[in-house]
Amino acid sequence: MAFNKKERDIFKDELNNIRNAGIFKDERIICTPQDSEIKVEFPAGAEKKSLINMCSNNYLGLSSHPEVVKAAIKGLENRGYGMSSVRFICGTQDIHKELENMLTEFLGTEDTILFPSCMDANAGVFEAILNEQDVMISDRLVHASIVDGIRLCKAQTDTYKHSNMNHLEKKLQLHSDKRLKVIITDGIFSMDGDMAKLDEIVGLAEKYNALVFVDDSHASGFIGKTGKGTHEFCNVLGKIDIITTTLGKALGGASGGCVSGRAEIVEICRQKARPYLFSNTIPPVVVSAAIKVLEIISKNTDRKDKLEKSTEFWRNGLNEAGFIVKDGESPIVPIMLFNAKLSQDFAQDLYNEGIYAIGFFFPVVAKGQARIRTQLSASHEKPQLERALDAFIKIGKKYDILKKTKEEIIEIYGL
Amino acid sequence: MAEIKETILDYVKDEYLDEDDDKEINFDTPLISSGIVDSFSMISLKRFLETKYNIQIPDSKATAEAFNTVNNIVKTVEEIKSE
Amino acid sequence: MFKRAKEYLKNEIQGIRDSGLYKDERIILSDQKANIDVSFPEGSAPKRVLNFCANNYLGLANNPKMIEAAHKTLDKYGFGLSSVRFICGTQNIHKELEKVIAKFYETEDTILYTSCFDANGGLFETLLGPNDAIISDALNHASIIDGIRLCKAKRYVFAHADMNSLEEKLKEARENNANNIIIATDGVFSMDGDVGNVKGLVELGEKYDAMVMVDDSHATGFFGERGRGAVEYNGVLGKVDIITSTLGKAMGGASGGFTTGRKEIIEILRQRSRPYLFSNTVAPAIVGASIVAFKLLDESNDLRVKLRENTKYFREKMNALGFDIVKGVHPIVPVMFGQYENDAQLAQEISKDLYDEGIYVIGFFYPVVPKGQARIRVQISAAHSREDLDKAINAFEKIGKKHKVI
Numbered sequence: 001m002a003f004n005k006k007e008r009d010i011f012k013d014e015l016n017n018i019r020n021a022g023i024f025k026d027e028r029i030i031c032t033p034q035d036s037e038i039k040v041e042f043p044a045g046a047e048k049k050s051l052i053n054m055c056s057n058n059y060l061g062l063s064s065h066p067e068v069v070k071a072a073i074k075g076l077e078n079r080g081y082g083m084s085s086v087r088f089i090c091g092t093q094d095i096h097k098e099l100e101n102m103l104t105e106f107l108g109t110e111d112t113i114l115f116p117s118c119m120d121a122n123a124g125v126f127e128a129i130l131n132e133q134d135v136m137i138s139d140r141l142v143h144a145s146i147v148d149g150i151r152l153c154k155a156q157t158d159t160y161k162h163s164n165m166n167h168l169e170k171k172l173q174l175h176s177d178k179r180l181k182v183i184i185t186d187g188i189f190s191m192d193g194d195m196a197k198l199d200e201i202v203g204l205a206e207k208y209n210a211l212v213f214v215d216d217s218h219a220s221g222f223i224g225k226t227g228k229g230t231h232e233f234c235n236v237l238g239k240i241d242i243i244t245t246t247l248g249k250a251l252g253g254a255s256g257g258c259v260s261g262r263a264e265i266v267e268i269c270r271q272k273a274r275p276y277l278f279s280n281t282i283p284p285v286v287v288s289a290a291i292k293v294l295e296i297i298s299k300n301t302d303r304k305d306k307l308e309k310s311t312e313f314w315r316n317g318l319n320e321a322g323f324i325v326k327d328g329e330s331p332i333v334p335i336m337l338f339n340a341k342l343s344q345d346f347a348q349d350l351y352n353e354g355i356y357a358i359g360f361f362f363p364v365v366a367k368g369q370a371r372i373r374t375q376l377s378a379s380h381e382k383p384q385l386e387r388a389l390d391a392f393i394k395i396g397k398k399y400d401i402l403k404k405t406k407e408e409i410i411e412i413y414g415l
Numbered sequence: 416m417a418e419i420k421e422t423i424l425d426y427v428k429d430e431y432l433d434e435d436d437d438k439e440i441n442f443d444t445p446l447i448s449s450g451i452v453d454s455f456s457m458i459s460l461k462r463f464l465e466t467k468y469n470i471q472i473p474d475s476k477a478t479a480e481a482f483n484t485v486n487n488i489v490k491t492v493e494e495i496k497s498e
Numbered sequence: 499m500f501k502r503a504k505e506y507l508k509n510e511i512q513g514i515r516d517s518g519l520y521k522d523e524r525i526i527l528s529d530q531k532a533n534i535d536v537s538f539p540e541g542s543a544p545k546r547v548l549n550f551c552a553n554n555y556l557g558l559a560n561n562p563k564m565i566e567a568a569h570k571t572l573d574k575y576g577f578g579l580s581s582v583r584f585i586c587g588t589q590n591i592h593k594e595l596e597k598v599i600a601k602f603y604e605t606e607d608t609i610l611y612t613s614c615f616d617a618n619g620g621l622f623e624t625l626l627g628p629n630d631a632i633i634s635d636a637l638n639h640a641s642i643i644d645g646i647r648l649c650k651a652k653r654y655v656f657a658h659a660d661m662n663s664l665e666e667k668l669k670e671a672r673e674n675n676a677n678n679i680i681i682a683t684d685g686v687f688s689m690d691g692d693v694g695n696v697k698g699l700v701e702l703g704e705k706y707d708a709m710v711m712v713d714d715s716h717a718t719g720f721f722g723e724r725g726r727g728a729v730e731y732n733g734v735l736g737k738v739d740i741i742t743s744t745l746g747k748a749m750g751g752a753s754g755g756f757t758t759g760r761k762e763i764i765e766i767l768r769q770r771s772r773p774y775l776f777s778n779t780v781a782p783a784i785v786g787a788s789i790v791a792f793k794l795l796d797e798s799n800d801l802r803v804k805l806r807e808n809t810k811y812f813r814e815k816m817n818a819l820g821f822d823i824v825k826g827v828h829p830i831v832p833v834m835f836g837q838y839e840n841d842a843q844l845a846q847e848i849s850k851d852l853y854d855e856g857i858y859v860i861g862f863f864y865p866v867v868p869k870g871q872a873r874i875r876v877q878i879s880a881a882h883s884r885e886d887l888d889k890a891i892n893a894f895e896k897i898g899k900k901h902k903v904i
Contacts, residue, residue: 011762033576064576080529082751084554253578254781279615283752
């Protein structure tokens, strides 16, 4: 060991730099289950405060749903607590196979393999199926976990401008000599809530003989007519070669992810994907609850419908009040403030009003694109959204940004 | 020389800036260390240079530093052309 | 457009099958315990076998107290958090578990991860830059290797457990003007069950001003007098800068991992470590049960003692039968076939015959272990009764004789 003053100081300095740059991440401690209303202790030791939660990925309100909790307990009782093994040694139960089959059915694919998280699914899939003769062409705004997967893979890399189909086409032409080409995109992009043009991407993939990869973490369960995801919304069911998604957001929110798609791709992942081979799969308690989640959302689209209604109410309310809101189809609703400090002050004022939402700024989003990101949930009730809207309007007035253009807001607060 | 510079600058702008982007790029703007050029797409830049100037850029010369500004890129291209 | 890819992948899958490396999954129809019901091949009638291949060292995987704790936590804290830690994914129980682990390992602070795989994956890149160095044991676990692959620091590998080799690499790194150095080792190596020389690493770390990192996954909870892993076993509690480990083996075996160590290191990880920032943390039910697991192991030595006795008994009996057992004290007991030319085949056939006898063990061979070192890896658990052990030993004797390896 040598953690002396020198080492300690190096890390202390780095921490101070993070603090001084205003990007230190404080964790707020929640003392309740995840829900539309939560009790939060912040800073640690402070009195607990009740807040309307506008920043979780609990899109369908299933994270603390009684039926889901009940199924989790049933899983514990029937299949125990842990597996203490990776899948291929002695870590596969019948319910793991059952969940994989249900996901296949739900997503409209050929087969599915579970991972501890979607981060691990993304980190493991590219390396398992591609080699140095191949190329991965990714949208420039894909999620960090995809970036890590690309970094771990020996195939060549290239990128295209966010959702720019002409640019993607140029890249597909540029790489016509490669063995395999994979187009890589998020289904819904988490910061803007916008959707990939999957119909056009599939068209280009067919034209240039490329595979299509979609991370549908912010869509599975609630986008598209029956909630299958962006591929359903874009009418390309069955045409996406690789879908990765998470059980850690709308589908219960505990943990777990998967790769779903062509049978051979899934089979190779079972043989070669490192996070699958070297880490436990999801525990029985999570598997059992996830099965219940899929049952609930396959029965009817009530929760998705409610989420859409809430999203519409929320978007309309903000627009009418005069906020600059990013358009989109998803329950991710970003309110643009442009200035980083304003986004932080705004979020703090909201917090004081009992509304929990997060301000995002560089480097999480591009410079000059600071915002408050709000996320709707089927667990939100109308009175809660009305309260939240009132608070937004009150603070919007305080900072005098309502019914202002981007240029006018920047003129007051700078970039 | 001046022409090469302009050609490369135009390529970088066209390739990496969006239409509504208000970023300014000149010959000395850091491209990679500032995040304008993502490291995943350096291959496109390399291929563009190789095709345009009929050269082969060995991997040992396609470093983040050699590609970090338009001026550096021009220097790299000139060096390889003169070899 | 999958047509072209399909051909390539089919060929590759066939190649894996032809080389005998295809991994078939056996489907378990029960909870994890000493006696499990397995359906293999898929769909066939369940068969009851004694499980000797789980990392369920303390038998906590189906412990009623663990299940009760998970159940209670589900009732009180819900199922999922649908958020990463720094947005709205931190509950008071997460902070509590982090403190419990820090206290257990006598460290300054702890950060939870989805898995130890992710803890290792997000460690090195966060702490080290291009001017730093990482010196890694040649046999370290795949997750450490992936963590190192993502890191820009200069990489050095020292010969497995060889302190001279390590010292050479430290000198080399210092000569190359490395700024910060981390030496990384497994606490216990999973294929041989041998214990890392953590004490040697700590001493060399002091001499060359390098930090020490230990992955204690195959040791946390049961190894060392009070279960503080290879770190305690080596007598260097409080002297290891970074310990990573898992909740997915002895500590109940569901999921989750952690990094524990110096306060500033943990704080930087919370700000910068990618798997922590971009993935949900451990689910509430697992957190609640894990707190209870650490409590159980502090209250009583019983499970550790039982595991140690079981391990000793099994090793002695197998040695007496004439099997070639890698020496050691760890419940990983590798039965080696390297002295035979057809070692890979033997490991496969014997494990298959043992399965037919109701003993579930796995044969490992090249490339998972080096050529000429094929083995059956037996893992002992506190959940095994003396009767279970005897049944396994008798089966080993019968099948060992059949294949003329004893």
